[in-house]
Every structure is written in C-alpha cells, then in structure tokens.
Amino acid sequence: MPTSHVQLQATFLPAEGAFAWWGPPDPATALAEAGLPVGRAAECRLARPVNGRITVLPTPVRLVDLDLALPALLATTAALSPAARAWRQAAQQPDADLPLPPAAHAVPNAEGTAISSPAALLRQFRQAARTRDALRVAEVRADLRPYQVTGVAWLRSVPGGGILADEMGLGKTLQAISLLATRPGPHLVVCPTSLVGNWRRELDRFAPGLAVRAHHGPRRTLAGLAAEVVVTSYGALRADADELAGTSWNTVIFDEAQQIKNPDSLAAKAATRLSARLRIALTGTPVENRLDDLWAILNVTRPGLLGTRGRFRQRFAAPIQQRRSVTAAQRLHALIDPHLLRRTKSEVATDLPPxxxxxxxxxxxxxxxxxxxxxxxxxxxxxxxxxxxxxxxxxxxxxxxxxxxxxxxxxxxxxxxxxxxxxxxxxxxxxxxxxxxxxxxxxxxxxxxxxxxxxxxxxxxxxxxxxxxxxxxxxxxxxxxxxxxxxxxxxxxxxxxxxxxxxxxxxxxxxxxxxxxxxxxxxxxxxxxxxxxxxxxxxxxxxxxxxxxxxxxxxxxxxxxxxxxxxxxxxxxxxxxxxxxxxxxxxxxxxxxxxxxxxxxx
Incomplete structure (x- = not known):
C-alpha cells in the first residue's frame, strides 16, 4: 500500500499564502494518495537542519493555497507527517500556543542562515486564515494575490495604526478597501481631490455592500456623515476639521499620505485631531526627501511612537542623514518595523514584466x-x-x-x-x-x-x-x-x-x-x-x-x-x-x- 504521503512535509509560506508540500521524490503523487489538492509545481528555498546545521537548499515543492489546503487538511483521514499534523492542529485550535517541528517552519530568514521563528510563522498563518475567512464573509469582489491577503492580514492586526508602504502598483487601494470591508464602520478615507472619484469607483467595484458617500466639493453638507465609508479630500479635511473630528471613526485611511508629511500644515494638524480606532497611511514613498517625512506620517497614524520631533531628529535623523550611522538606522528599523509594511515588485510581483x-x-x-x-x-x-x-x-x-x-x-x-x-x-x-x-x-x-x-x-x-x-x-x-x-x-x-x-x-x-x-x-x-x-x-x-x-x-x-x-x-x-x-x-x-x-x- 503506498505510504509516500506519510513523508509529506508541510511548510507555510506567508509570501505565497500557501502550503509548500515537500519531502518525497514525487510530492504530487503523495498528495493525491492522501486525498489532498495537488496544487502547482514550484521550487523554493527551504532552511533545513542537516547534520546539526541549518542549510538552505532549493527544494521542489507543490504549492497549495490556503483556501484549498485547509478544508482538505481538516477532512483527510490519511496518515500524515508530524509537520502536516501540526498545521492541522493549528487550524483546529486557533488560539492555542502549539509547537511546530522544524519541517513545519522551514522558511529561511532574509540572510538564509536560520529557520523562521515558529511562533511568528504560526501567527502569520492564523492571521492569513482569519483574513481569508473575513474577506469571504464580507464578499470582497476581488481575487487578491497572496501578498495582498498578507497585507490585509497585517492591516487588520497592526497595533493602533501604521503605514502600508508597498511600492507603487502593488494594489494598496485594494488592500485598504478589503480592510474596510472586514471592519464595522464608520470609516473615513482622506485622499487628494483628484482621487475622490477613483475611490468611490473602486469601493463600488470591490466592496459593493458598503454604503459610500463623498464629502467633497463646494456643495458638500455635513449631514449624514454616518455613512459606512465617507470619502473626502485633504482640502475638505482642512476646511471641516472640527466637524470631521467630531465623529468617532473606526478606521481612517490617509491615501497618498505624503500630503501630510509637513506636520505644520493645516492638513496634518487636522489629521491628528481625527478620532479613530485605527489609522492607516498609504504611500509608496514614506520618506520622500528627509526622515522628518516618516516622523510626520507616523505622528498621525501612531502618535508618540517616535517621540517628539526634536527628539527624533536628535536620535535618528541627524545620525542617519549626516553621519550615515548604521546603528541608528537599525534602531529606527526595529522601532518602526511593527508599524510599517513595505514590499517591492521584485519581491512579491515576480510575474510583473520588468x-x-x-x-x-x-x-x-x-x-x-x-x-x-x-x-x-x-x-x-x-x-x-x-x-x-x-x-x-x-x-x-x-x-x-x-x-x-x-x-x-x-x-x-x-x-x-x-x-x-x-x-x-x-x-x-x-x-x-x-x-x-x-x-x-x-x-x-x-x-x-x-x-x-x-x-x-x-x-x-x-x-x-x-x-x-x-x-x-x-x-x-x-x-x-x-x-x-x-x-x-x-x-x-x-x-x-x-x-x-x-x-x-x-x-x-x-x-x-x-x-x-x-x-x-x-x-x-x-x-x-x-x-x-x-x-x-x-x-x-x-x-x-x-x-x-x-x-x-x-x-x-x-x-x-x-x-x-x-x-x-x-x-x-x-x-x-x-x-x-x-x-x-x-x-x-x-x-x-x-x-x-x-x-x-x-
């Protein structure tokens, strides 16, 4: 009786939003024997212990998206490897602190010198699974790419607020709309005047179940601001600062957030007055000219994180910009890392032509x-x-x-x-x-x-x-x-x-x-x-x-x-x-x- 499926190792890949099945010479046949989706052929680098040392090796795998993998993994009666059993248990017990065998978290770190943290990978897996469920319930009408699902999961879990700083063209607007669709309103979207119409169209297209209202133009009225999503411009935010600050928003999105990079501007001051449970800035250039840009945006989305403007300049801006201090840059990165997500096309959109x-x-x-x-x-x-x-x-x-x-x-x-x-x-x-x-x-x-x-x-x-x-x-x-x-x-x-x-x-x-x-x-x-x-x-x-x-x-x-x-x-x-x-x-x-x-x- 075939038993190759017992050798099937399962590693969750956050960047793909999928399981990588590997181990036997023919993973596709082993998956079919176990009654699991066969997925698509790929090759990825996996970090594995070899003779007591971590070695990163190119490995033939079958990638199976979470949407297909989880129901099949929960339903199968076939014998499974410890790694596969661990992931099934993680799906069955969404809040339990579970151990993962090395094969289950064999994703290498950026330097390729160590296996990823099992606790961090388990957290990313659960965030991705919950986000996919939430998107399905919210009936978001878009086929999100795996990195976009990861982005929405990050937006849903970022503490207090932060910056989605994906490179231009990776779909920050779609990720933000998906976030809004999975949270109770009211929400506020602040964007440049030229994008008000675009936001309304994209909301209607991807989340038609949301009630959307534009607060824009000379005839705008402050009545009825309790719509599920209110889209306004930075100009209207400046002009109607008192009224917009009077509403308790669940989520505020600042699109093209370089518009508030000057903390002394009326727009930035009005933005800091808004009451919201979650504040998210969208920008492909969180630092356009100086590190002060970064401080100004985070001062709106995560007040207090970087201290006062003067203290920030003393601790980070001056050492980094004037002395090229690597130590100061590393300290700053560690501080903002939980509040800033940045992906480039070369990392996550490899199918995009050069x-x-x-x-x-x-x-x-x-x-x-x-x-x-x-x-x-x-x-x-x-x-x-x-x-x-x-x-x-x-x-x-x-x-x-x-x-x-x-x-x-x-x-x-x-x-x-x-x-x-x-x-x-x-x-x-x-x-x-x-x-x-x-x-x-x-x-x-x-x-x-x-x-x-x-x-x-x-x-x-x-x-x-x-x-x-x-x-x-x-x-x-x-x-x-x-x-x-x-x-x-x-x-x-x-x-x-x-x-x-x-x-x-x-x-x-x-x-x-x-x-x-x-x-x-x-x-x-x-x-x-x-x-x-x-x-x-x-x-x-x-x-x-x-x-x-x-x-x-x-x-x-x-x-x-x-x-x-x-x-x-x-x-x-x-x-x-x-x-x-x-x-x-x-x-x-x-x-x-x-x-x-x-x-x-x-």
Missing amino acids: KLYTTVACTLTDEQIRLYRDAVDRAFTDGLGSGIERRGRVLALLTALKQVCNHPAQLLGQDGPLPGRSGKFDRASEMLAEIVEDGDRALVFTQYRAMGELLSRHLTETLGGPEIPFLHGGLTADRRDKLVQAFQHDEDAPPILLLSLRAAGFGLNLTRAGHVLHYDRWWNPAVEEQATDRAHRIGQHRVLTVHTLVTGGTVEEHIARMHETKRALADLVSGDSETALANLPDEDLHRVLDLNLEGIGR
Whole structure:
C-alpha cells in the first residue's frame, strides 16, 4: 500500500499564502494518495537542519493555497507527517500556543542562515486564515494575490495604526478597501481631490455592500456623515476639521499620505485631531526627501511612537542623514518595523514584466548654448547674495537653465516656432512619432505646464490625429478622470498622454502605455518613479520602456548623477538637493552649472 504521503512535509509560506508540500521524490503523487489538492509545481528555498546545521537548499515543492489546503487538511483521514499534523492542529485550535517541528517552519530568514521563528510563522498563518475567512464573509469582489491577503492580514492586526508602504502598483487601494470591508464602520478615507472619484469607483467595484458617500466639493453638507465609508479630500479635511473630528471613526485611511508629511500644515494638524480606532497611511514613498517625512506620517497614524520631533531628529535623523550611522538606522528599523509594511515588485510581483530604462542623450542647438551661457554669466555677474535671497536666486537660475534645456520658447514665453530650436524637443518628437507608428502608446511627463502645452500643440500638428491631451493640475478632477479613462479604455483615444509630473504622480492606472518618457528631470528620483509606476503596476503585461531625456553638458547631467547617488543612499535618505546647491560656494556652484561641451560633439 503506498505510504509516500506519510513523508509529506508541510511548510507555510506567508509570501505565497500557501502550503509548500515537500519531502518525497514525487510530492504530487503523495498528495493525491492522501486525498489532498495537488496544487502547482514550484521550487523554493527551504532552511533545513542537516547534520546539526541549518542549510538552505532549493527544494521542489507543490504549492497549495490556503483556501484549498485547509478544508482538505481538516477532512483527510490519511496518515500524515508530524509537520502536516501540526498545521492541522493549528487550524483546529486557533488560539492555542502549539509547537511546530522544524519541517513545519522551514522558511529561511532574509540572510538564509536560520529557520523562521515558529511562533511568528504560526501567527502569520492564523492571521492569513482569519483574513481569508473575513474577506469571504464580507464578499470582497476581488481575487487578491497572496501578498495582498498578507497585507490585509497585517492591516487588520497592526497595533493602533501604521503605514502600508508597498511600492507603487502593488494594489494598496485594494488592500485598504478589503480592510474596510472586514471592519464595522464608520470609516473615513482622506485622499487628494483628484482621487475622490477613483475611490468611490473602486469601493463600488470591490466592496459593493458598503454604503459610500463623498464629502467633497463646494456643495458638500455635513449631514449624514454616518455613512459606512465617507470619502473626502485633504482640502475638505482642512476646511471641516472640527466637524470631521467630531465623529468617532473606526478606521481612517490617509491615501497618498505624503500630503501630510509637513506636520505644520493645516492638513496634518487636522489629521491628528481625527478620532479613530485605527489609522492607516498609504504611500509608496514614506520618506520622500528627509526622515522628518516618516516622523510626520507616523505622528498621525501612531502618535508618540517616535517621540517628539526634536527628539527624533536628535536620535535618528541627524545620525542617519549626516553621519550615515548604521546603528541608528537599525534602531529606527526595529522601532518602526511593527508599524510599517513595505514590499517591492521584485519581491512579491515576480510575474510583473520588468522596466527597461534608457537614457537619451540630447544636444543643444546654438540658440540654447547662447541662452544657457547668458543665464549663468548674468547670474554670477549680478551676484547671488546670501541667506534666503541667495536660495531664491539659485532656484530661479536652476529653473531658467532647465527651461533652456527644454526649449527656448518656454524660457522666452513664446508660442513658436518650435522645430529646430531644441535638440531635446526634436528628439522627443521623433521618438514619439516612432512609438505611434509602431502602434504603441506613451505617457510623457513634464514638470512645467507651459512645456506641456507646447508639446501638446506640436504633437497634435505633427501626428495628424486628434488633439494630444495634457493632464495637469489646472483641470477639474472630472476632466482628469475622463482623460485617464479614455487613454486606458477608448480605442479611438490619442496614443499619447502628456502629464504634469506632480499632478499625475499618484493614484492613476495607465497600464495601456508601453512607454514612459520623462521630458525633464525632477530633483527627487522617487517622484519620477511614482510617475513611471502609473504604467508599471498590476495589469501591465509588457516590458515597460522608460526613456529619460538628458541634455549633455548641462545641469541635467548633474541631476542624473545626483539621482544615482540618491538611489544608492535611499535607505539612509539624502537631503534637499536644491538647498544643498544653494549652499555651495560660488566657485563650486559655478563649476556645477557652467556649460560643459567637451565630449558631446559641440
């Protein structure tokens, strides 16, 4: 009589939300013998004791999702290994403190040097099982990925509040909606104005059983705030702070929580006054520029965790940012770890196609060279001054130089002519025409409204189709929403969408684009990544090509070099780049900004 199923070991994998069955040479046959679901073939690294030492080995396994595995495990009458029996007992006794044999918790730690803690793995297993049951009862209409179920389980168990900081595109909104659906209301969602409509649509789509009301717009009324979910904007939160603070919310969600990273802002102050049992911040960039951003957000979601602002700067911000202290960074990580969940696409969305980055070197025209040199010479001849005056003049110079790189017409406030005056402008036009000719679509980001309007007019004329739209902060939320919906779903929509970097840096799903083109550079690489991830998120099935235009020999090359440094120090956070430039002595600043045409063919 076959007995291979007795050798079947069962290890719970939190990242997969599944059991890994392993041990015998043919785990699938052994599972079938035991009357258990066969699952899918995979290979994972398991930490196992070999001759008294922990060894991490690639192991062929069969993965079976909890939804299928648990009912079958509870129902089978076949003899089971100690590891499988332990997991069955854990499901039968949801509150008992049970021992797990090594094979049951053979998940390696991050360094691959030890077996995971049995108590921690047991807790994660029970959280995942309870969350799946709760989602089923709440009738959440979505097929959540395993890491999303893990995220919802974490949100349901995080003590007091915290930050869901998953990388852009991993479905933070869906995880938050699933949380709300599994908790009694009333709930409050605070988001940027442009996302109020999106939240209402997503709530209706994934949790139609929830009563949703928008508290937004000039005609909003404070009556009836007891709806199950109230969606409001940061502007309305500021204006109606007293009334919104008067309701006892069960859960408050702060979407795009970088909006409250300034603790002195009215929005942040209004947020701290809200009464809630659970406060959750959603942001792909909990630290956008300085560690103070992290303190400010946690001060709203978990007040007191990091102490006062001054104490935080003394204990953590200064040692980490100024001295690159690894010890201080480790202390901070240990403190915030229970209150911050961060997953990247490379960790949990391995089926998402990669991003292919290309840097497109652009040359200056003679007109651009003259304007660039004139701007630098005039600034240093007139003098930059000191203090606040110096910072203002340096920022004005940087803006002028970036506009010269974009197009002389932008700097000079002209409507045209446009072709032949900017190497970058002509190169972008050629690239976009080729993308359209290939039948593909592109997103084009610029930080300047004037440049976006010039690009829109020129591309509309040269491509010969419908008007190329430009999504920017001056449009109504309804108009922005219609542009996004048309680009994403309308076959007759223009194949190019121009977007303001800041207005479109969050909350939009534009996976129909196969290309992203950054026309000009922002100082913070995280802001550009947010924009890129409008197209690189769940639903994208193709490699996304990200084109970054850089004008050789100019301030744009300095920004490009700075981006690489910032990415390398991302975990320790670098400071405000514009202020750092303003603080440079004149000689050093002139060396950074002066035009360097050596080696670029001019």
